[in-house]
Amino acid sequence: METKNTSRRDFVKNTTLLAGGLIAAPAISKAANYFSGEADTIKIALIGCGGRGTGAAMQALLSKQNVKLVAMADAFRDRLDKAYNALTADDISEWVGKKGNVKASVDVPEDRKFVGFDAYLKAIPLADVVILTTPPGFRPIHFEEAIKRNKHVFMEKPVATDPAGVLKVLASAEQAKQKKLNVVVGLQRHYQNSYRELFSRKNLIGDITSAQAWWNNDGVWVNPRKEGQTEMEYQMRNWYYFVWLCGDHICEQHIHNLDVINWFKGGYPVKAQGMGGRQVRKGKDHGEIFDHHYVEYQYADGSILNSQCRHIPGTMSKVDELLIGTKGKIYCGASNIKDLSGKTLYQYQYDRSKEPDPYQVEHDELFAAIAKGEYKFADAENGAKSTMTAILGRLATYTGKVVEWDKALNSGLDLHPKEYDWNATPPVVPGADGYYPIATPGVTKLGF
Numbered sequence: 001m002e003t004k005n006t007s008r009r010d011f012v013k014n015t016t017l018l019a020g021g022l023i024a025a026p027a028i029s030k031a032a033n034y035f036s037g038e039a040d041t042i043k044i045a046l047i048g049c050g051g052r053g054t055g056a057a058m059q060a061l062l063s064k065q066n067v068k069l070v071a072m073a074d075a076f077r078d079r080l081d082k083a084y085n086a087l088t089a090d091d092i093s094e095w096v097g098k099k100g101n102v103k104a105s106v107d108v109p110e111d112r113k114f115v116g117f118d119a120y121l122k123a124i125p126l127a128d129v130v131i132l133t134t135p136p137g138f139r140p141i142h143f144e145e146a147i148k149r150n151k152h153v154f155m156e157k158p159v160a161t162d163p164a165g166v167l168k169v170l171a172s173a174e175q176a177k178q179k180k181l182n183v184v185v186g187l188q189r190h191y192q193n194s195y196r197e198l199f200s201r202k203n204l205i206g207d208i209t210s211a212q213a214w215w216n217n218d219g220v221w222v223n224p225r226k227e228g229q230t231e232m233e234y235q236m237r238n239w240y241y242f243v244w245l246c247g248d249h250i251c252e253q254h255i256h257n258l259d260v261i262n263w264f265k266g267g268y269p270v271k272a273q274g275m276g277g278r279q280v281r282k283g284k285d286h287g288e289i290f291d292h293h294y295v296e297y298q299y300a301d302g303s304i305l306n307s308q309c310r311h312i313p314g315t316m317s318k319v320d321e322l323l324i325g326t327k328g329k330i331y332c333g334a335s336n337i338k339d340l341s342g343k344t345l346y347q348y349q350y351d352r353s354k355e356p357d358p359y360q361v362e363h364d365e366l367f368a369a370i371a372k373g374e375y376k377f378a379d380a381e382n383g384a385k386s387t388m389t390a391i392l393g394r395l396a397t398y399t400g401k402v403v404e405w406d407k408a409l410n411s412g413l414d415l416h417p418k419e420y421d422w423n424a425t426p427p428v429v430p431g432a433d434g435y436y437p438i439a440t441p442g443v444t445k446l447g448f
């Protein structure tokens with residue numbers, strides 16, 4: 001009979017041995033009987049200590065298991081300090097919506113705070129679970145390292161910014177499956193009750209023949225250039241505006257909506273064509289990304305997804321998804337299903353006081369599974385393919401061409417620098433006038 005104290009440690013140890021090919025795969029479901037999680041500590045490391053990383057670490061620490069933050073890594077010391085201060089504050093209600101704190105669960109002395117491009121290499125080995133919340137350009141190498149070191153993972157979307165990165169994540173996802181490492185991706189609609197209920201009733205609308213997806217709003221922050229910054233530091237601070245780091249806003253934010261359509265369709269588009277550009281967000285500090293994209297995706301069965309995303313203040317705001325089937329429609333934002341005559345077939349009932357926060361549910365379910373020794377979550381493959389969906393759309397709007405999934409995914413397109421160093425030259429640099437080259441449909445080539 002195993003004791004509570006050895007139980008989860010053994011799961012982690014067994015996973016490690018399994019990863020090294022030393023033991024046969026344990027029957028996880030049987031082992032689940034032995035894992036309590038209450039008396040044992042699950043150690044986490046936070047890689048990317050920005051807004052989302054701080055929130056995600058709090059949510060991990062607020063799960064019911066005995067979770068401890070033991071290491072932090074960031075490219076910049078000031079970002080790490082800000083996150084550390086938030087995590088050890090007396091009151092974190094502005095982060096999690098209720099009074100309280102998690103400071104007793106933060107055990108990160110100076111020698112477990114790591115800074116720089118290689119900080120992740122030092123933090124990952126110290127934990128059982130890693131939280132990957134840097135800009136998405138780094139996700140493929142961070143995820144690869146985490147899986148190589150046999151860690152369970154929570155990682156934010158998107159999981160890459162180019163096809164080479166998507167392939168790297170897919171390869172690591174396969175490894176994670178073989179090693180039975182749980183991976184949750186922050187596409188939190190999968191962890192939101194209303195979406196789960198709609199999904200379970202999707203047959204009510206028959207076959208899905210078309211869909212629409214929107215992420216239209218004002219846009220996000222800008223970090224203007226500061227004197228003394230190298231080009232690499234400037235781009236890292238203002239990362240949203242550089243494709244190698246961010247993937248453009250179709251990737252960074254609209255992925256949520258594209259992913260919902262993929263989820264309900266049960267597949268991924270085979271090709272895309274579209275249009276886009278920048279009309280408002282076009283200053284020197286707006287780097288190289290567009291401020292609007294409109295993409296027509298086609299799935300293997302011929303069904304169409306019309307997707308639009310726009311970051312332009314003063315225009316219609318809408319973040320939503322609509323699925324149209326042979327018998328009815330699913331309105332995700334309104335959380336209801338109607339037949340073709342408009343009669344409501346299902347309405348999800350919100351109880352604001354009890355509605356679980358999907359950002360918290362992601363961590364509650366992940367850490368509960370890990371504590372019990374269960375292998376339940378393999379989100380990385382879908383995360384990579386929904387990321388690829390967004391990249392496909394971007395390639396279509398940048399070039400004005402029809403872009404095929406298979407060709408794009410296997411194109412070898414890799415936007416990343418050869419070297420990560422503050423003095424290295426990033427993959428894109430401004431011209432003499434301080435402006436960056438911008439994609440022009442009809443002129444910009446696919447490059448494969």
Ligand SMILES: NC(=O)c1ccc[n+]([C@@H]2O[C@H](COP(=O)([O-])OP(=O)(O)OC[C@H]3O[C@@H](n4cnc5c(N)ncnc54)[C@H](O)[C@@H]3O)[C@@H](O)[C@H]2O)c1
Pocket residue numbers: 047048049050051052053073074075076079080116117119120133134135136138156157158186187188236252
């Ligand atoms: N699921 C959601 O709803 C949701 C919400 C917000 C953010 N996100 C995602 O979380 C990620 C981070 O977004 P954010 O808003 O926290 O950005 P942020 O700029 O606040 O944080 C990113 C942090 O990563 C650090 N960083 C950059 N490169 C690094 C590297 N190589 N190694 C270590 N640290 C590095 C930055 O210095 C910064 O502190 C993005 O992928 C974003 O899409 C998801």
